[in-house]
Amino acid sequence: MLVIEGLTAGYGGAPVLHGVGLHAAPGKVTCVMGRNGAGKTTLMRAIMGQLRASSGTIHLDGEALHGLPAHEVPRHGVALVPQGRRLFGPLTVAENIEIGLMTRRKGRAVREHVLDLFPRLRERLDQQARTLSGGEQQMLALARALCLEPKVLLLDEPTEGLQPSMIRLIRDTVLKLKATGVAVVLVEQRVEAVLEVADSVAFMAQGRVAEVLPAHGLTPQSPQFATWVGV
Structure with missing residues (x-):
């Protein structure tokens, strides 16, 4: 269980989050919705330790994550697919996946499982990430995150700009991740996308x-969608 309580964070002394509380349970999808500027991406960054x-407090299964350096948080079982993907563009698909495996010292079995989820990536292992289509880049960003075998997966606007398929x-x-017990935030x-997968919806403002x-x-x-999201 990911438990966030009273979380306050911001940039340059200007707070963006004001006492945020949120729970994400194993095998459940918690969707976070709100207008632009509500603090959604800031919350993701704070969970990952990218923003102090x-x-x-932030706890995962009773273990404190708040205060950890950013590079330590993924090793405790939290993975982020950020808005904009942030792949290593000059590196190949295989090299991007290897970086994900190295974070928690995972091996070939995890690599094969991830490639089974995204067979198109298996066909493009030697291709530079920056030459992939937008959808393929999102696959790779998700595959890299799943190489950590996370307990908690954070997805920040994963369907933005993608075609329906x-x-x-x-x-x-x-x-599939939900069925295996991963907590997804x-x-x-997109309201329809939320209602297809969510167990709970947290509206931020x-x-x-x-x-x-x-x-x-x-x-x-x-x-609530009109009130908090404007749709």
Whole structure:
């Protein structure tokens, strides 16, 4: 269980998150929604240790993550697929995957499992990451994250700019991970995509979690989407 309590963080002394609390349970998908500037990406960065929290706590299975240097957080079982993917463009697909394996010292079996999830990447192992299509780059970013065999997977706008077939692939992968007990925290703006996979939806506004609701009680016409997301 990922448990965030009272998390405050920001940039250059200007707070963006104000006492955020959020729980992400194994085998569940927690979607985080909100307008631009609500603090969603800042929350992802704070969980990963890329942004130092000024107060509050982050625990995974009772182990404190807050205060750890950023390079240590993935070794504790948290992986991030960031907005914009941030691949090593000049490196090949195989080399990007190897970097993911090295983080938690995983071996060939994990590599093969990841490539089975994304067979198109197996066909492009010697191709530079920057030459892949947008959908293929998103596959690679997700594959690299899964090389950590994470307990918690953070996805920041993973379907942005993708064609429908790639969006379906991302959805199916999230559902497979959910079935294996991975806790998924998904930042997403597309209401339909959220309702297809989510167990709960946390609505953020002005750096706070304004409301958390079970997804099964929501529809695309639910007023919360207009109130907190503007759709």
